[in-house]
Amino acid sequence: MRVAVFTEPHRGASYDDQLRFARLAEAGGFDGFFRADHYQSMGDTPGLPGPTDAWLTLAALARETSRIRLGTLVSSATFRLPGPLAVMVAQVDQMSGGRVELGIGAGWYEREHTSYGIPFPPAAERFDRLAEQLEVLTGLWRTPVGATYHHTGQYYRLVDAPALPRPAQQPGPPVIVGGRGPKRTPELAARYADEFNVPFMSVSGTAAAYARVREACDRVGRAGSGRAPLVLSAGVVVAIGRTDAEARRRAAPLHVPSALPPEDPVVGSPARLVDRLGELAAAGTTRVHLRLIDLADLDHLELVAAEVLPQLDGTR
Template identity: 60%
Template sequence: MELRIFTEPQQGASYDQLLAVARRAEETGFGAFFRSDHYLKMGSGRGEPGPTDAWTTLAGLARDTTRIRLGTLMTAATFRLPGPLAITVAQVDQMSGGRVELGIGTGWYAEEHTAYGIPFPALGERFDRLEEQLTVITGLWETPAGATFDFQGKYYPVSDSPALPKPVQQPRPPILLGGAGPKRTPRLAARYADEFNLPFASVEDSVAQFARVRAACAEIGRDPSGMVWSNALVLCCGRNEAEIGRRAAAIGREPAELRENGLAGTPAEIVDKLGRYAEIGSRRAYLQVLDLADLDHLELVAAEVMPQL
């Protein structure tokens, strides 16, 4: 199983803090550095120094790192128009030498939209818009050089687009979709996703949702074995109970609750729980690191968990 680092900068982080985490993740052998795409803190407090933009951050990291893959869990489709987003991601892919992955979803956090003047349609419309965005983004990237792209969409019609720039990765950067929706989420994943990610879900719930996506693949004749299956889980690893307790307290959680709902405990406990996810087909784990100042946390997992996977 591949381990990736997943951060939540809207809770309070500067670019320099994110760069330090990304570089340490790269140095210690993690497969990727991902970040959320949110503009407002969740929970109490102000999230100072304030939000950072996901794709501005990844553009910087594309030049400030050399090997680690970079991406979003998940870019909100409500934040950006599909044409400009396709341009942005393709450019960051070029800047990184082909290391970018696009995780994208409907958007769900209403308060961040009202806080920054972003329209927030009803859920059904957000799914409709996401589907059109996926059609446009993949269509622009996959249009052959020299040809043009057209799409008669309800929300995002495109006419005579040169479909430039092209990403380094061909035919396109990997696309991640995810979530627990029982109907439209599996159908969109079957059609567009290279990877399906389920965040903060138990093994049992993962089994059920992975099965829905596999069934949706079967309906359109896609072989689901070609899709990567992954989970995202909050991380709290320690060599002993004192260290586990300290790390849990730093993020305002309890060790027992994290053991139940996250990826918490000693390295041996972490390996055991990851093994249970691997048994159901999960091949990547996104470790949600909430205390970005605790770089020793990454060192511990890299030294005592990663070699056992």
Template identity: 60%
Template sequence: MELRIFTEPQQGASYDQLLAVARLAEDAGYGAFFRSDHYMMMGDADGLPGPTDAWVTLAGLARDTSRIRLGTLMTAATFRLPGPLAIAVAQVDRMSGGRVEFGIGSGWFETEHTAYGIPFPPLRERFDRLEEQLAIITGLWDTPVGHTFDFSGKYYQLSDSPALPKPAQSPRPPVLLGGHGAKRTPQLTARYADEFNVPFAGVDDTRTRFERVRAACAEGSRDPGSLRLSNALVLCCGRTDEEVNRRAAAIGREPDELRANGLAGSPAEIVEKIGRYAEVGTERVYLQVLDLDDLAHIELVAAEVAPQL
């Protein structure tokens, strides 16, 4: 079981705060540092100093870290055209020496689209666009050097693209898909993804979604075992109840609710719950860390949870 750190900078974070978390995660032995790709805060957060772009952030971290893997849960397909996005991700992969992982989704948060002038099509169209983007981005990366790439879709058309630059990783960076969709998400995962992520779901719900994506792999003649399975879960760990309560209050949540819906409690409680996810197939957990100034929280899990997994 691998533990990764997952941050939500739209709730309020500077680059220096994100860098401090990423460097600590690297030094503490976490597998990766991931961030969301959002332009608006959610809930009661003030969002200060304001949103930061996911791939600009990761470009900086690519040069300011040396070992930890870097990625997004999830880049919104509505935010960027597929050609420039393929260029940006490939460039960051090269800047990092081949440490990038590419999570992409259809986009869902309408408020951030209207706030920053980004078109927000209906759900079906967003999935259609996501499918074309996956075909284009992976196609550009997979095209041999010296050859060109063409694509003729409903929403995007490419002609005689040199399909450059290439990522550092060969054949390409890992692609992550995820979510709660019952039909198209498993189908796209089976066709394009290296990893399937279930965000903020209980063990039973996770089992159901893993079964759906395994079935989609089998229907597409893909070995389900070739797909890595993961969860994203909010973290609230403490050595004592008082410490758990303090950390829950800092992120505006109730300890009992976090115990039910996330990874909350003592290190032993968290180890036990991660074990239940492992029983249904989870191989990797993204720990959603919401208080980015509480670096001791990250150190605690590295010291007292990770060694027991």
């Protein structure tokens, strides 16, 4: 099982905090460093020192790391136009030597859109825009060198786009689509994604979501298209410790009111996390994104690296 760390810098983390965390994750043997793409915290606290832009941060981390994979979980389709986003991600992929992944979703947190003047259309339109962005992004990256890309859709029109720069990975950086939605999300993942991610749900809920995306892959004929099978991944909220008191201390932020939907965290010993990952593996998970709450708590990251990773196949 591949194990990445997932962070939420909008809760309160500077670039230097993220750099320390990413370097330590790389040294500890983690597969990837992923971060949320938000411009505002979801509770009542402001999340000092304030937000850091996801793709600016990943571009810098691309030059300060050498092995670990880098990406978003997830960028909101409302934040950026698909053409410029394709350029940004391709450039960061080049800067990293081919280590970037793009997680992208429809967007859901209205408050940050209002705060920063970002249009927030109704849910149906956001998903329509996401679908069209996925078509544009993958289309641009797969355009042969010397050719141009054209697209005329409901929301975006591209004419004679040179489809440059080319990403280091071909046919493009892996695309991650995920979420809890029962219909459109699995279909979009089946059509466009390389990885389907289920965020922070129970093992049974995760298995049910995998079943839905497998059915969607069958409906769209993914197996006959020559594309690789979807990577099935899961997000897991983690608060573990060497003692129960240490685990409870790390879990304390989970009790603060938030706009996030209900989650199923792992609170307790490293062995409890190993057991949960084993259950997820039995459900079909081949990659996990561990959400560690506090980027300043480097001891938490080191504990997972020392006590959990060595017990999992394929992490080192």
